[in-house]
Amino acid sequence: MKHNRCEATSPALLEPSFRVLNIIGRDDLAHVYIADFGRDKIIEFVESLQPPIPREEKWVLIVSTSFGCPVKCIMCDAGNDYKGKLSTSQIIAQIDYLVLNRYPDSNVPAKKFKIQFARMGEPALNLNVLDVLHKIHCRYDAPGIMPCISTIGPSGAEQFFEDLLAVKNDKYSGGKFQLQFSVHSTDANARDMLMPFPKWSLCMISEYGKRFYQTGDRKITLNFALAQGIPLDPQVMGEIFSPDNFMIKITPVNPTFNAIEKGLQTYILPTDLDRQYEIIDQLKKQGFETLISIGENEENLIGSNCGQYITGYQKMKKIIPDSYTYAEKSRA
DSSP: OOOOOOGGGOOOOOOTTOEEEEEEEETTTEEEEEEEOSTTOEEEEEEEOBTTBOTTTEEEEEEOSBSSOSSOOTTOSTTSSOOOBOOHHHHHHHHHHHHHHHOTTOBOOOSEEEEEEOSSSOGGGOTHHHHHHHHHTTTSBOTTEEEEEEEOOBTTOHHHHHHHHHHHHHHSTTTOOEEEEEOOOSSHHHHHHHSOSOBOOHHHHHHHHHHHOOTTSOOEEEEEEOBTTOOOOHHHHHHHOOTTTEEEEEEOOOOOHHHHHHTOOBSSOTTOTTOOOHHHHHHHHTTOOEEEOOOOHHHHHHTOSTTHHHHHHHHTTOOOTTHHHHHHHHHO
16 A cells, blocks of 8 residues: 655755765765755765665664754764754755655655654754654655654753644654654763753653653653763663653764764773673663664764764865765766
8 A cells, every 4th residue: 555645745856056065885884965055054964774674674864954053962073063954945855865866756665764853953943844744744655754853852942842742643653753862861960061052851851751652652762872971870760751651772972073072982882792781781670671772883984973974074175076976876
């Protein structure tokens, strides 16, 4: 049975100013794209796989929602140069480019077609993201579509989250939506150091999550890019969050330019996949579904961490002519 697509919002021409400047990566893992919307407003976006899972099973797109990011998390390179929010059409242009490049008829066969609003920018600070969520629901013939919002829960974005709850219930209920809060620590001072931007407290995230989660939904993810010396208290998590509504994901601190400069050392060792961590056992004792999420090491070499590739690209102080044309041909 085919997924019904709204003809009124079927993919058309990309943004006239949209131009891919460069591509790096591997077809069996990830490609990172740098695109220019004119006036030196540059973003990056990504398509990735999760080896050995084939593209027909799971295909992940990661798109930007702003030019740079105003949050400036110290482990992330996306906040180095903030130049404003992307429009609805500018966000969709990234998705269209990736979809139409792979599937010119807009028929995406992936059983899990995940679109993450998690590259450059805090999505909750851009109301255009909500418009995009409405439009992509029927823009592609993609029964496996599953949007994902990754957010710090910025203060002042309460209307965004109210509207997000409504669009999730209307278009993406029953496990077709993933919400993730970047938490990183249970200590308020440490959270302010890692994410120097006004944001919701853990209690506020918990209260919203109780309203957001409904039977059949995916549990809300609490993400910790855990650095050495940063507190994560399982008892505090158990007191504030319900395992019925939330799950916990622990990831390494990726070796971005900023993380290296700030001296952040990862707690989770991506090169020691069999290592056991006491903190995981303690979280599970609190009743939480808890997982360690470690990407492929080649992703660090590709530079597919948030803002890393564009930062390195800008450090070069040059654009390689026709590099995107060459990269596209090399993928054929």
